[in-house]
Amino acid sequence: MTESDLFLPGSICILHSLGDDRQVARRLAQMGILPGSRLRIVRAAPLGGTLEVASDQGELFALRREEMAGLDCRLVAAPLTSPAIRPGQTCTVLSLEGGRAFRQRMTEKSLRPGSRIRIGEPGTHGLLVSDAATGATIALGRGEAARIIVGLTPGGTPE
């Protein structure tokens, strides 16, 4: 796992520092992207390598993965497929990134923003999680897991 694998679409991170005094750092600073800004990875380009990032001030910009990895941006939320999330941890669902049909399907599995879940072992096709309150097991496909965003502590591990 490299640093840049952490920036999966749907992840949110908080900028702690812009890294060294490089051109990229200056450019971001002059666009108003400064320590304390919240950045959300909107999507990755189909060929990879380039990310679309939204700042909390409503700016939308494209940035290469290696530049993103050079920033000290600490994850506070990530999709369930993120390597930052390990089996056995408990976390809170923050949002479901999908259309109405997807949200409906998740509600049927009793997953909604605010649900607390325990991460199980990754299976061959997806991921098993369990409801932290009831212990009921929920099976998720990989595609579904990628669209479920859960909160992390500022250190990058689930709360």
Add this chain to the structure above:
Amino acid sequence: MTPGRDGIVIALGAIPNTGKTTLFNRLTGSSQSTGNWPGVSIERKSGHFTLGEYPIELVDLPGAYSLSPVTEEERVVRDFFLRTPPDLVLNVLDARNLYRGLGLTLQLAMSGLPMVVAVNMIDEARRQGAEPDLEILSSHLGVPAVAVSARTGEGIPELKQALYRLIRNPVQARPPHIACPAVLEEAVKALSREIERTAPDSRFQPNFLAMRLLEEKGASVPPPAPALRQAARSWGERVEQATGQPLPILCAGCRFNAARGLALEATRRSPPLPDRLSERLDRILLHRWLGLPLFLLVMLLLFQGIYGLGTPLQAWLGHWFDDGGAWLRLQPALTALPGWARSFLLDGIWQGVGVVASFFPVIALFFVFMSLIEDSGYMARAAFLMDRLMHRLGLDGKAFISLLLGYGCNVPAVMGTRILSSRHSRVLTMLLIPFSLCSARLQVFVFLSGILFGAALAPWILFGLYLGSFAAILVMGLLLRPWQQVLGEPEPFIMEIPPYRLPTLRSIALRTGQELKDFLYRAATLIVAGVILVWILTHFPTGVAPASAESWAGRLGQTLAPLFHPIGIQWQETVALLFGFIAKEIVIGALAVIYGGADLQRQIATHITPLQGLGFMVFTLLYTPCIATLAAIRAESRSWRITGLGLLLGLVSAWLASLLLYRAGLLLGFS
């Protein structure tokens, strides 16, 4: 204020994507002139209008995020502001997202120059229900703020009023104060005392200059006195040590802290709403699987739109000029002239003008479609989709579109490199475009491969040539990578993705008209001169048959024979290649003239072997951009060095590639 030689100079400064160009067009109409900033290839646009009794010169500055430059464009903006401060500054903000632009606005306001802020796109902000409170904005910034929509024209009279009032009655601006960490404030205070002592009559506020000195570590313009620079350095080190942050980032931090507060107060809402329509469209247009096929579809439409319509028009214009030439030849006024003079007028000047005119349709269509793609917001998406591929060549994603469109015609493609964000990408792309197999080259290849290889094999030869052209671009791109100093420094790739918008007819028409005018002014002379040069070479000394062995061109061809013999090209074809410099498709016609006789196809088949023909085609593909492309490269790069490099790269790579092909072919027993 009293107007200078060009009237009152108003500088239009803003961050990218605020509608600055639209506002510029709105204020100046079509009374614009373009030139370039001293020493760089960045376009300098200015326009004129009047405010009451005052003639105004409005200077459109390149988009810049700050006066502390990261890009070459920003360096131009800084130098202009600090070396030749304008009488008045017109700053543009995007009403839907004040925060983005306020960093620059605050910096400009702190300078103390008289200033008006145009809060643009008020129509869109109103539609989103997020109209900012301009009184709050204006009172915090200490300068007038006016709501406008450059697109609809709303608020423009009020903006002109505000500018007029400020010119009539230049009240001392009340520069805003922004809060900074204590050591930084201390440093600014100390340095501004020093500045006040040494340069008390500057038009700039001393603490603005002090902040600039700190931010640029003493390397500001105009260069400060050594003592001041030394003081700035040592204060800078102290501040950086105390705060643990680099100064440029620290200073930007102070400004944007103030900007966040101000934006929040003026809009009573934070953060700005995302654009729902754009989100929805992006979900499809940037989709993981659909994004690329849709992009290719858009490119196909773009290509068809430009060349499907443009090429027939180009051919039609070409015929018109040929027919016109034939008609002129019979006119009594011309038949009375000596033969060489008639030939000079018709085969030199008339043909040169014909070449210039034949580019009009494709250039016009090119910029109509390019404006559509750019103004709609799709350009940034296309760049995002293709970025990975282009990054390998040291380019960003937008370069893909320029390169692709070169396959139709190199000339507008080179002009279109202006969409690229850095000089580095622009120059690199315009050096790569001439290796694309444009439609003029295609005509030559279709003709020759049909004769030499027969109908069954010809399509494969063409396919191979296309592959060769892709490979040439790739190899050249990789070869040029280490040449960074010549090409300009690569700039960080951070590209803003604007919301989708409906392009307006007005801006498309203005842009297209401007580009045609530019092409005429900047490239036409060079093209006509090139055509006349070829005419002289092929028609002199007087009395010889044009392009014959005795003409200068023929002699040149024979002199160059030792160079061309190893690649299997005879002197007659060398002369034809010389003609191809005017426009590649002329090569065929030139061969007909040079070989003489009626049946060109048989002539070619007997004079040229298939292997030689292949070598000749590869040479034609690569050897040199045509004169119009060279003229466009010269006009865009404003550098003879780059233009010469373009010529040289072509000739050398063509010779090497043909040599390799021809010799390998001979070794393998082909002939």
